[in-house]
Each structure stands twice: as structure tokens, then as C-alpha cells.
Amino acid sequence: MSLVSIRDVRKSFGANEVLKGVSLDIAKGDVVAIIGRSGSGKSTLLRCINGLETYQSGSITADGIEVAGANTNLRELRRHVGMVFQQFNLFPHLTAAENVMLAPTVVNKVSKAEARATAAEVLAKVGLSEKMDAYPSELSGGQQQRVAIARSLAMRPKVLLCDEITSALDPELVNEVLRVVEQLAREGMTLILVTHEMRFARDVGTKLVFMHHGKVHEEGVPKEVFAAPRTPELQQFVGQVG
């Protein structure tokens, strides 16, 4: 059974239909790279999966929970679906460790000591053990994004959604974040990534999704799709960015 299943989802902002019937199946351990032109609906799709956006028709289930169901407990859903943002969105008034500890203590009612141990573990995983007590303003962009990843990991999510998480970074900081994501992929974490890093999508992804005008225009195994794009739109897109 798939971990995330998206069935014919349609979503409009006013008169502007942004998702025009999207269907996708994502199994446990998949690393899905979503690529496509600006405005093709990549972020919107991702944000529908954890209920940050609502959609008009179709259905999305994540970990067996129907996202837009009438009685859906979004809180329960989000405990298992993590999200990392382009702009990091760290809480500036909290230290790195406090950022990581917040949700476990508040949502999962874990004790402070236990949460701190978890924070130490996940921050070590992203290579920031020595920055536990630093405030976001004292960290570089790459470090901030790694804290943001650690913050999501502390909830032990079953899926992690990443929306262009390296796009706001200076080029020399991109790799330190990608390495962390690659490590997660190797450990079997289910990842859905919107990305412009084509090489990363090809090398790390187990599945490639090309979105065009609000639809899944082409999908498949990344290496095969990149080697031989079937549609002219993807050929053109790969030609431009790759």
C-alpha cells in the first residue's frame, strides 16, 4: 500500500486552476523529486499534502489519513508528515535546540530532558552538535536549513516534504544541505522534494515527477527519464536547466 496517495486532485486560487487533476502514488522509502517550471503547481501540490492548502476535489491520503476529510484531525496528520521550507522559517526567538524541542514537548508531551536528548541526536545527524544553543540569527543559511530539517526529524515523521530547500542558499552552502538529505534517503526516509537540483534528482531520487501546467506531465525512474524524456516539454525543460 502506498504511503501517500494522491487521486485526481484539483485546486484553484479563485479562477486560476493550479492543479488540474494530479495523481501520484508514493510508497514507503520512495525519494520523489518533483521538477517543473515556475508556476506549474509544485509547491501547491506539496502544501496540499500536509493540509497547508485545501483543494476542491479529488483526494489525498497520507499514512492512511484523508487530508481533507470532514473529520480529519490535521494535527494527527502533521505529526507524521514533516515539512521543510525554502525560507527555513526557524523561530527566531528560540535557539536551535529549542526550535527542535518545541513540537515534541508541546505536541507529543515528551519531557524536556527526553526532548533535549532527541534534539542532540537529530542535530548531530545534520552535523550541528556544537550549535545547539545558537540562535538562528547566529547561523549561516545552510546551518539554519539543517536546523529546520532536524526540527522536522525530531517528530519522527513518516514522510518529509521539502520545498526547494536549497533555493534560498548561497551556492557554496547548497551541498551541505543536500548531503544531509542524501543521508536521509539512504536511511530509508520517504522524501518528497521539489527541487531545481537536476543532478541531485537524478542521483538520489527513486522517482521523478515532471509537472507542467498543473498536471503530472511525465514520471518515471529519474535516470531513464532524464536519459530519454518522452514529451517535448520535458525535453525542452531538461535542455534549459540541465
Add this chain to the structure above:
Amino acid sequence: MSYKLQFAELLPYWNVLLQGLVFTIVLTVVSTVAGIAVGTAGASARTFGPAWLGRVVAVYVELIRNTPFIVQLFFIFFGLPALGLKLSETTAAFLAMVINLGAYSTEIIRAGIEAVPKGHIEAGLSLAMTKWEVLRRIVLNQAFRKIYPALSSQIIIVMLGSAVVSQISAEDLTYAANFIASRNFRNFEVYLLVALAYLVLAILTRAALRALGRVIFKAR
């Protein structure tokens, strides 16, 4: 609650209410125009005038902003006659309102002036404009655009504050309410009706000021 509200008993007094309403509107309009004039002069004096004048203006602004309007009103109406300056209720009410709004708008307009980049003034001067032309056409023009919303809310605050002039028997809307209440003892009904009248007045004033702003600042 056994008490029954009886708004019908207010009907015979509609003309009293209307007169009060007109007084309040005229009071607001006049003190807005005069108050902004005072404020413009005050703000210009503080930013471009001699230091001593700036300090005088600063004292005026702080004195007014840090004392209640009702005390200012009583001081003008009851206190000044002791110095030989006897004013009618109406004059005292208008004067107090202008002085009050003048101080607030001085502060608001000054903030607007200070937000105008220095370079614009220098650019104006180097285009051979006189200091006066620069002030009027470049500095104040931009400043007003910027502070118009703040000034608008202050006008409404002052309009609502004007209810206090009834306390020196200036015949505004609140005075009318007090008058009617003293005749028919329907205190609650009168004050509720008049409170709603003020509310409508505030909403209309806000809408009117917004429309006016669009007309004045439409060029952009």
C-alpha cells in the same frame, strides 16, 4: 429584565438631536482644517525653524499630548477668564479642539517630514527652487501622502473626543443627549441612540476621508 426600552419618546426631540449633530460636524470640520494648519506650521517650525522655536513647539506638543482634553477644555473655559480672557462656550470648544488636534498633527506631520529623504530636498534646491517651494512642493507633499492614514484616524479620535465639550455647555450632540435625558429620563435610550449616531458619523468620516485621500493623492 422588566424594563422596556422606549425609543418612541425620543421622537419629539429630533430637532434638538439634529442641531447637536450639526454642531458636532461643524466643530469637527473646522477644527480639522485649522488643526492641520497649526500642525503643518508646527511641524515645519520644528524641522526647519530656529532651535528656540522648535523647543517652544515641542513643549506645546508634549503638554497637550500628555494631559486630558477635558482638562485643556476646562483650563481654557474656566481658567483663562482669570487672566481676563473670557470666551463663550462655543469659542472655547472650537479653540480647545484646534489646540488639541494641532498638537497631535504637529507630531504626525513631523514624522512624515522626517521620512522624506534628505536627497530630495537637496535635489529641489539644486533645481533652483526656493526653500519655500521645496517645503511645499517636495517635503510636505510627500509627507502628507505618507501620514494621511494616521492623520485620518486622529481626526476620528478627536471627533469622538469632542463629546466632552458638552461639559462646558457647548451645544453639541452629547449636550443634546443630556438635554433630552434631563427632560424625559430615558437616559439609556438617548445615550444608546446618540452613541450609534457617533458610530455612524465615525464610519462615514472614515469613508469620506478615504475618498478624499484618493482624490487628493490620485496622481502617482
Add this chain to the structure above:
Amino acid sequence: MLQFSFWDILSNLLIATQWTIVLSLIAFFCGGIVGLVLLFMRTSRIAPLAWFTKIYIEFFQGTPLLMQLFLFFFGIALFGVEVSPWTAATLALTFWTSAFLTEIWRGCVESIPKGQWEASSSLALSYIEQMRYVILPQASRIAIAPTVGFSVQVIKGTALASIIGFVELTKAGTMLNNATFRPFLVYSLVALIYFCLCFPLSWWAKKIEGRLNVAR
């Protein structure tokens, strides 16, 4: 007839000033608590709550404080309850204060970037938890200056309680004026005392605001 010296006048005014201070403190703190509750309602996604709060704020910001005092004074009496100026003044000033504080604080809450809401949503925090742990700690820093600034309006607002017979500084001034016929002196002193109460707060508010702007 009783003779009042300058010191008699001043000491009487200062005694009444205590009531101005007490009333201001009550209005400010009760208004702050009500305002905080309203803030949660106003920024919540539950439409009826937000609407109720909007109308509440519109009413208390759109009508004269004096009318509100009258309405509480005569309105409670309709229930057959004896109202003291104390009760009416406390209630009216509390509600009036809460409306303004809610609006001030809402501005601060809305200045927090949307990403903070989204990130905390994605971490499964509920609305109340988001406010408590993420939004309010940040918003409260920006809120200090305008809140202190508004406390000056509260002190000045208490002067209107004199009109419904609450004996505070302004009412004491009126009474002393009637007894001494020295309006210039009495009202000068009244104004001066208000100034001494309000100016330090105004000054402090401006100072905090300046520091915040530098920090940014």
C-alpha cells in the same frame, strides 16, 4: 468660609490623584486581559468569533468614551442594580481599553511573517499553541512600545470618569475650583499632575520604539 492655601489645594489634588492611578491600573490590566482574549478570538479562524470581535472593536473605537460611560452607568441601572460610578467607570474603561489593545496587538501579530505560522502548523501545533509558543513571544517584543504609549491614553481616559461622578483628579479639580474660585491655579495644577503621570510613559514608549528600530 473655609480658606484654602496653595498647599491645601495641591494636597487635595494629590490625594485624588491616587484614584486616577488606581482606576488607570485597573482599566489597563483588566483591559489587557480582556484584550488578550479578544486577540485570540480576532485572529482565530473561527468566523463568528472573529466577527463578534470586529463589531465589538468597531463599537468601542467608534463611539465616544463618554457615551460608553453613560451607557454603562444607566444601562446597568436598567437591571435594577444600583450602580456606583466606580463600577460603571471600571467596566467602561476596561472594555474601551481592551478594544484598543486588541487592535494594537493584532497589528503586531500580523507583522509576524506567514512562514512562522506555516512552520508551526507543519509541526502539528494547534492554534493556541502556535500563539503561545511561536507568535506571541515574537509579537510581544514589538508590542511593548505601542502598549506603553496607549497606557497614556488610559490615564487621560480616566479623566472622563469625573463626569459620571467618580472623584479622581479632574473631579477633585472641579470641586476645588467651586470652593476656591481660583480656576487658573487649580486647572494648571491638575494639568501639571497629569503631565507628570503621562510624560514619563510617553517618553519611555518613544525610547523603546527607537531602540527597536535601531535593532532592526
